[in-house]
Amino acid sequence: MLYCFIGFSIVLSFFNFLSFRSLTLDEAMLSLNILDHSFVELLQPLDRNQVAPIGFLFIEKCVVTILGDSDWCLRLLPYLSYLLSIVLIYKLNRLLFKSSKIALLASAIFSLNFLVLNYSIEVKQYSTDIFTSLLLIISFLNYLKQSNRKSLFYYSVIAILSIWLSNISIIILFSIGLFTLYSFYKNKKQEVLKASLPLMLGLGSFCIYYVLFINNHPTKAMMVDYWGKAGAFLPYDVFSLDFYQSLFLKVELLFKTVLVSKRLWLISLLFVLIAIITSLKKDKIILVLLLPILVHLGLSYFKLYPFDVRLVLYLVPLLISLISAGIIFTYDYLTVKNIKIGVLLVLFPLVTSLYIAYKKVPVQIEEIKESMAYMNTHINPKDTIYVYYSSEPAFLFYKKNYPQIDALNSIIWGNGIRGRDKSVKEVELSRLSGDFWMLFSHLDQKGPYDVSPEEAYFIKNLKTKGYRIEHQKTNYGSTVYKFVK
Missing domain, CATH: 3.40.50 (Rossmann fold)
Structure with missing residues (x-):
């Protein structure tokens, strides 16, 4: 049954891709930069206050150079990132929970998520952010599982390249670094210590990227002002009511991205709590999935990175993984107790997401x-x-x-x-x-x-x-x- 939902979502996404909707304002501004600039010019600050990872820009430039400058060519990279992410979220959950049911449910919910479907054909880096973050986490987990030179090599290469493909990869690397320190302190295993090598290489890659492309960027002040007015940063005063209201709104915003509903997000929160409580003895599960969320909130507090729907989209697969685990844990418990409503828990998020996606896809914005x-x-x-x-x-x-x-x-x-x-x-x-x-x-x-x-x-x-x-x-x-x- 879960395979059917995933299959339908892929058909729906392809229909969305083939709708060839018009580029939005932000897409068009970035697309003009890609078309009008050479590879060398893309290394400079972009026109029209646009910002995107260098790797993303270079891949897009290669695509339009080979296939042409149509809007659908520019959308190939985000769309392929979405399709590959469906496979990666399955792999992630298999590594964490060792359960095909959780993995399939997470893939199905993710693939039907309307926001994910929407951004899967947007000429921006948000879909590739999802792909890169999942690939980075999986390469780390694979190394912990196999602890051999091959897995260490792949983890190192992905850590280095991810910095150039996605702006949020440093958040994932920092979160992995915190978990690595925690694991080494707890277990004192040599394999855990070796895991610091890719982190150091990734940090070195980020330092180079920061010096060349981020430090003193001309859009920095404008972006901080824009996102500040949009309420994407946490207030400084942690003792103020505004701080906790803002924190609540950001947590609510993140949960609403899963079922894309103003009223159902508390149900998602309930299943996340069930997953956390059930997995208390498995710190790898809790820390790997929750640390990036906490780190992003911390960056928002220090006004280093905004907390907004499109900028936290890469966190959606991590949250969906916890929600799926909570649903399957509850389903298994009810099955043991011979309570027949367990299947409704599995169908509810799928049917809800399917209904929303079916009603809104193909997506139109500015035709x-x-x-x-x-x-x-x-x-x-x-x-x-x-x-x-x-x-x-x-x-x-x-x-x-x-x-x-x-x-x-x-x-x-x-x-x-x-x-x-x-x-x-x-x-x-x-x-x-x-x-x-x-x-x-x-x-x-x-x-x-x-x-x-x-x-x-x-x-x-x-x-x-x-x-x-x-x-x-x-x-x-x-x-x-x-x-x-």
Whole structure:
């Protein structure tokens, strides 16, 4: 049965991949960097305040160099990372719990997780973060299990390379380091001491990466300010109510990523507690799965790394592993007691996740391609296009695919009016004349098809100037208009 859920999730994810949704604002900004920069230029700070691991950028650059610069080519790496992670989470749970039931359940819940499915086709590093963290933990556990030169070699190589593939790998390495120190203090085994070699190599790799690419990065102050305003850091005062409210919200946020529900996260917490209590004598299980969460919270406290949904996505497999263990432990207990409802515990998270994924996949966010296709069909050579500022990156990425648009020379690049005073908005209006198209995406909308405040402002003021809408096409998260007098 569990194999069926995993199989269905793979089919669903492939359907999601083949939907070829439009790039979002952040995806488009990063994609333009990958396309427009050489390998050497990717070693420099990226344009448009983008940040991504060098290894991720290089692999993406290789893919588009070989296969072409389509959006689906850029999505291959994240999508393959998702598929491989399904196998890795099974391997992780087999190593930790030695139970195929727990391993299969964890793989099934993970593969059906809507957030994981969503980010599996996003041109960002979050899906590869999951893959890298799982691979790093498994290589460590394999070494502890086999304690031979081959496993030590693989663990060392993965520790070194992971730093260049994922920004969160240092969190996993630090967590493994803490566990290694604990194990050596407790057991005094030579094999545990040898495990410090890959950690030292990984730390050396991080020091090189830090000096070359992180230290004095031009986006650092901006990022700290942005994530601080977003509440992604814990308050400094540990004795304040704000600190514990913020801590609660972050724990709640993490648990909500599993079942993607505002109400069911407490059930997930219950099964995690069951798994911890049942595994108290197996410190490897508890520490390996919990330490990265605690370390990330610590980094959030010192404002070194934000605690936000997409940035903690790599923790989801670890949390799912504990939840799956709690469910199977409870199921086995109820089976022994001849209580027949045990199977419902297994089916509940699977059916819930399947329902959410089925309702929301394929994922749509900002379908600017549909707006541009409509405009390309109806545009005249003498028309002008006004591109709203948050639509510019995606417009630039896709422009070459639409001949009528690509041939047009008269393009007005919009400036942001969101949150600006009236005088700024009037200046923006004064730039518009004649017959022109307006393209919008990444707007401040209540719903994906609702008129945003930005659109409403333009429409209202243009109508007072004698303009009327000749063409309008509203798509999911994007709209295009043609105004004529």
